[in-house]
Amino acid sequence: MTTSAPTPNLETDVIIVGAGPVGLACAIEVGRTGKRCLVVDKGALVNSLTGYPTNMEFFSTPDLIEIGGYPLVSSRYKPIREEAIDYYRRVASKEKLRLLLYESVEDLSGEKENFTIKTSKRTISCKAVVIATGFFDQPNLLNIPGEDLPHVSHYFREAFTFTGRNVCIVGAKNSAALAALQCHRRGAHVTMIIRGEQVGPNVKYWIRPDLMNRIEEGSINALFNSTITHIRESEVDIQSPEGAKTLSCDVLLALTGYHPDYTLLKKLSVDIADDHAATPLYNEETFESSRPGVFLAGTVCGGRHTSRWFIENGRHHAKCIANALA
Numbered sequence: 643m644t645t646s647a648p649t650p651n652l653e654t655d656v657i658i659v660g661a662g663p664v665g666l667a668c669a670i671e672v673g674r675t676g677k678r679c680l681v682v683d684k685g686a687l688v689n690s691l692t693g694y695p696t697n698m699e700f701f702s703t704p705d706l707i708e709i710g711g712y713p714l715v716s717s718r719y720k721p722i723r724e725e726a727i728d729y730y731r732r733v734a735s736k737e738k739l740r741l742l743l744y745e746s747v748e749d750l751s752g753e754k755e756n757f758t759i760k761t762s763k764r765t766i767s768c769k770a771v772v773i774a775t776g777f778f779d780q781p782n783l784l785n786i787p788g789e790d791l792p793h794v795s796h797y798f799r800e801a802f803t804f805t806g807r808n809v810c811i812v813g814a815k816n817s818a819a820l821a822a823l824q825c826h827r828r829g830a831h832v833t834m835i836i837r838g839e840q841v842g843p844n845v846k847y848w849i850r851p852d853l854m855n856r857i858e859e860g861s862i863n864a865l866f867n868s869t870i871t872h873i874r875e876s877e878v879d880i881q882s883p884e885g886a887k888t889l890s891c892d893v894l895l896a897l898t899g900y901h902p903d904y905t906l907l908k909k910l911s912v913d914i915a916d917d918h919a920a921t922p923l924y925n926e927e928t929f930e931s932s933r934p935g936v937f938l939a940g941t942v943c944g945g946r947h948t949s950r951w952f953i954e955n956g957r958h959h960a961k962c963i964a965n966a967l968a
């Protein structure tokens with residue numbers, strides 16, 4: 643006998659694009675107003691969180707990333723990735739959220755009260771749409787030769803396989819700082835290639851001094867005011883204040899940030915501000931975008947300003963949208 647996941651009933655009032663923490667919060671709050679919701683995600687449940695480093699400790703305490711009023715119980719002061727992922731899974735299950743996973747939303751036609759959404763697998767009708775697509779699946783590329791080589795990644799998962807390897811990390815914000823510390827502590831030889839003259843000033847206050855001390859004692863090498871210009875199989879070329887350099891490099895982590903999927907936003911006819919953050923336009927009370935009936939929620943609202951919204955504050959968009967729809 644074979645078993646397979648049942649397809650949920652597809653009749654719905656609202657489609658929520660993205661099963662991240664904020665998309666799930668929207669499904670819960672909109673659902674509580676009596677509307678039928680369907681959540682569609684191109685990957686796993688809380689897909690972005692599954693891509694965070696193994697055992698990563700959240701910056702927030704548990705109460706600040708809870709949704710739907712369900713307590714997130716953690717054995718620690720701040721939850722780790724695994725606890726958070728399991729928490730959101732249990733909340734989705736408890737709320738009986740209707741989910742279509744591994745199915746990407748590709749297009750939207752029609753208008754408010756009468757939309758047709760096209761996914762990679764089917765078309766579905768709905769009255770309103772909430773876009774909670776985050777940004778984590780669109781890395782900011784270096785756009786240099788060799789970026790597509792297999793030892794280059796824009797994501798850091800864990801450092802155990804890097805023991806004894808020459809690891810170059812491009813970037814100087816939280817992700818790069820955490821990756822550098824973990825790789826160093828697993829026995830890798832770490833060089834950070836940093837465009838500016840210092841480690842990001844907004845790196846969390848308990849991570850930054852740790853990294854600065856490792857740089858000062860020489861156990862992590864940091865090249866400031868430097869840019870990477872070419873990646874080869876086991877070397878990288880750097881332009882630094884002392885001139886051009888070539889470094890040995892077995893693993894290259896380009897942790898230079900992420901941005902929303904603007905191709906998708908444009909396809910969905912959401913207007914984008916003509917500013918440096920390329921912020922999608924939305925009403926700040928209702929979170930309705932420039933396209934009536936289409937709402938924005940969570941980190942996608944910040945455009946390229948990716949530290950503007952996070953789970954702590956983005957989860958509150960859910961109630962605003964639920965009120966607007968009600």
Ligand SMILES: Cc1cc2nc3c(=O)[nH]c(=O)nc-3n(C[C@H](O)[C@H](O)[C@H](O)COP(=O)(O)OP(=O)(O)OC[C@H]3O[C@@H](n4cnc5c(N)ncnc54)[C@H](O)[C@@H]3O)c2cc1C
Pocket residue numbers: 659660661662663664665666682683684685686687688689690691694695698699700701702707745746747748774775776777778779817903906939940941942951952953954955956
């Ligand atoms: C390392 C790290 C640590 C962090 N720690 C914290 C913290 O401590 N506290 C905090 O508040 N925030 C933290 N954040 C930020 C937080 O994780 C994000 O703000 C959060 O994931 C945003 O939730 P979201 O639902 O808006 O977007 P996401 O969680 O990114 O969810 C978006 C979802 O949309 C899906 N999607 C995208 N395009 C499509 C499409 N076309 N069709 C269907 N689905 C699509 C994606 O697969 C994804 O599942 C951290 C971020 C990182 C990177």
